[in-house]
Amino acid sequence: MEGRRVNNRGASNPGLDFHTKATSSTTIHLPATQIPSAFAFRTTQPSGMSSPTAKAANKATAVLAQGDAVVRASTIPAVLRFPIVVTLSLTLSALLYSVAAEYTAGDLARVSRTLDQWWQVSVLIGWRTFELGLGWFGDYDGYDLASLSLLSHGPPLYLLGSFYEIHPVTVISSLLIDALATYIPFRLLRPLSLAHSASTSKHSLTVRNKDIITSNSIQIYTTILAGSIYAVTLFTSYTTFLPVYLVTYFDGIPSIAAAHTNSIITLFPTTFLLGLAAKSFIFTPTITASPTDEDVQIAAFHPETATLEETFWFNVWGYNSRKKVMIKRTATLMLVTGVNTFVQTFVTIDGVEAVGAVVYSAVWVTAALITGVTLGLVGDV
Numbered sequence: 001m002e003g004r005r006v007n008n009r010g011a012s013n014p015g016l017d018f019h020t021k022a023t024s025s026t027t028i029h030l031p032a033t034q035i036p037s038a039f040a041f042r043t044t045q046p047s048g049m050s051s052p053t054a055k056a057a058n059k060a061t062a063v064l065a066q067g068d069a070v071v072r073a074s075t076i077p078a079v080l081r082f083p084i085v086v087t088l089s090l091t092l093s094a095l096l097y098s099v100a101a102e103y104t105a106g107d108l109a110r111v112s113r114t115l116d117q118w119w120q121v122s123v124l125i126g127w128r129t130f131e132l133g134l135g136w137f138g139d140y141d142g143y144d145l146a147s148l149s150l151l152s153h154g155p156p157l158y159l160l161g162s163f164y165e166i167h168p169v170t171v172i173s174s175l176l177i178d179a180l181a182t183y184i185p186f187r188l189l190r191p192l193s194l195a196h197s198a199s200t201s202k203h204s205l206t207v208r209n210k211d212i213i214t215s216n217s218i219q220i221y222t223t224i225l226a227g228s229i230y231a232v233t234l235f236t237s238y239t240t241f242l243p244v245y246l247v248t249y250f251d252g253i254p255s256i257a258a259a260h261t262n263s264i265i266t267l268f269p270t271t272f273l274l275g276l277a278a279k280s281f282i283f284t285p286t287i288t289a290s291p292t293d294e295d296v297q298i299a300a301f302h303p304e305t306a307t308l309e310e311t312f313w314f315n316v317w318g319y320n321s322r323k324k325v326m327i328k329r330t331a332t333l334m335l336v337t338g339v340n341t342f343v344q345t346f347v348t349i350d351g352v353e354a355v356g357a358v359v360y361s362a363v364w365v366t367a368a369l370i371t372g373v374t375l376g377l378v379g380d381v
Contacts, residue, residue, distance in 0.1 A: 076189070081136075081189050081190075082132075082133065082136050082137075084185070084189065085132055085136055085185040085186065085189055086128075086129050086132055086133075088184070088185035088188070089128070089132055089181050089182060089185045090125070090128065090181075092180070092181045092184060092185070093128075093177060093178070093181035096177040096180065096181065097174075097177060100170075100173045100174070100177060103169075103173075104167070104169065104170040104173065107166055107167055107170040108160070108166065108170060108174070111160065111164045111166065111349055111350060112348055112349065112350060113347065113348055113349060113350040114350075115347075115348075120347055123343060123347055124343065124347065124348075127339065127340065127343050131148075131152075131182075131336060131340070132145075132182065132185075134332065134335075134336065135148065135182070135186065136186075136190075138328075138332065139193075140186070141186060141187075141190055141191070141192045141193045141196060142182075142183045142184070142186040142187035142190070142192065143183070143192060143193075143196045143280055144186075144193075144196075144280075144281055144285075145182040145183055145186050146179045146180075146182060146183035146277075147277035147278070147280040147281035148182075148277075148281055148332070148333065148336055149178050149179045149181075149182045149183075150175065150178075150179055150273065150274065150277040151274055151277045151278060151281065151333060151336075151337055151368065152333075152336045152337045152340040152341065153174075153175060153178040153179075153340060153344070154175060154273070154274055154277075155337065155341045155360070155361070155363075155364040156340070156341050156344035156345050156348075156349075157171045157174055157175055158171075158270065159345060159349075159360065160349070162258040162262075163246065163250070163253050163254065163255060163256060163258060163259075164253065164254060164349070165254050165255070193285070194207050194288065195207060195213065195284050195285050195287075195288040196280070196284065198210050198213055198214055198288070199214060207288050208287075208288045208289070208290050209287045209288055210288075212287055213284050213287060213288060219279065222275075222279045222283050222375065222378060223272065223275045223276045223279045224272070224275065225275070225374065225375070225378070226274070226275035226276075226278040226279055226283075226371050226374075226375060227268060227271045227272040227273075227274060227275025227276070228264075228268065228271070228275070229275075229367060229370050229371045229374060230267075230271035230274045230275060230278075230367045230371065231264045231267040231268045231270075231271040232264060233363065233366055233367035233370060234262075234267055234271065234363065234367065235262065235263065235264045235267055237363045238259045238260070238262060241359075242259060242359070242360070242363060243256050243259045243260070245355070245356050245359045245360070246259065246356070246360075248356070249352065249353040249355050249356025249357075249359070250349075250351060250352050250353075250356050251351035251352070251353070252350065252351035253351070275371075278333075278368075278371050278372075278375065279375070281329060281333065282326060282329045282330060282333065282371070282372050282375045282376070283375040283378070283379060285325055285329060286322055286325045286326045286329070286375065286376055286379045287322070287379045289321045289322045289324075289325045290321065291320070291321055292321045294321065295320050295321055298314070298318050298319075298320065301314050301318065322376075322379060322380070323376065323380075326372060326373075326375070326376035326379065327376075329372065330368065330369065330371075330372025330373065330376070333368045333372060334365050334368045334369055334372075337361070337364050337365055337368050338361045338362070338364070338365040339361075341357070341360065341361040341364055341365075342357045342358060342361045345357040345360060345361070
């Protein structure tokens with residue numbers, strides 16, 4: 001196989017070639033000025049010398065940078081990857097729920113609404129496909145989708161466990177199934193982003209603010225902070241308005257005792273898991289976001305010389321790359337949490353009215369908003 005030259009946009013000196021031996025019959029030529037800073041290669045060593053780095057280089061495959069994710073060469077056509085992700089996710093979810101049903105003894109069936117109309121099934125499948133598409137075309141990796149699944153599927157499952165007397169084993173198994181059904185397809189067809197690949201190993205790839213995202217103490221503190229925000233938000237809704245809506249718009253709800261007996265302390269063990277997912281989905285990608293050309297343009301903005309259109313977009317979207325990542329991911333979390341909680345409560349739980357589903361969803365959307373903004377502010381410190 002002949003050597004393949006990989007071109008990169010914005011090359012400043014295409015005349016310089018960097019050689020990396022991929023295999024005994026393959027040579028990859030990369031311009032030295034175009035090699036992503038996240039990757040560290042060694043030049044070919046003289047014969048007779050051997051090192052772990054040299055061995056790894058001899059087995060290397062072509063690697064390109066796309067956004068913040070590492071994209072390896074794939075034999076699957078790009079147009080087929082997303083349909084495969086959707087098919088794998090839906091199939092895996094159906095299979096795992098079928099297996100789990102044998103052990104949960106139809107625990108969910110006794111509170112589920114009968115889905116005997118085509119629009120109900122279409123809504124569930126359509127929303128699931130949209131959720132996967134949002135992650136796929138948003139360049140999310142498996143960790144992102146698993147975290148987003150926990151944050152968006154957790155609220156309706158929490159409702160079932162706290163107020164509908166569904167056994168904890170059923171709730172936990174459902175949460176794991178939903179997370180695995182999104183993580184596994186993405187993990188198979190898309191490698192982890194650099195932010196989620198960082199480690200304390202000396203061979204780990206270079207990532208912006210690597211010392212922060214690999215610090216155990218910082219990870220614990222941000223997880224506790226995010227989990228506490230969810231706990232406080234939920235507790236506040238319990239002490240103000242939520243019990244009234246549960247009684248009024250959740251027909252057949254067995255008990256609302258949990259709304260009166262829970263405190264921030266008792267809620268925290270549950271919301272701690274949500275805090276961990278929020279840290280992974282929002283804080284880690286935000287803190288590792290690298291400056292872009294748009295950051296330079298924003299820094300050079302001058303209101304006296306800018307046009308009306310430039311001034312408008314600067315006021316609307318004139319944030320640095322880190323803030324943009326935080327805003328986009330927080331908005332995504334709010335959208336997916338709100339819609340999924342509404343769909344899973346109104347469409348699937350028997351006796352739930354639309355107003356009640358909207359109000360219950362709004363509680364979790366508010367928690368997602370506060371958590372995202374807070375983690376973004378922490379990242380700027």
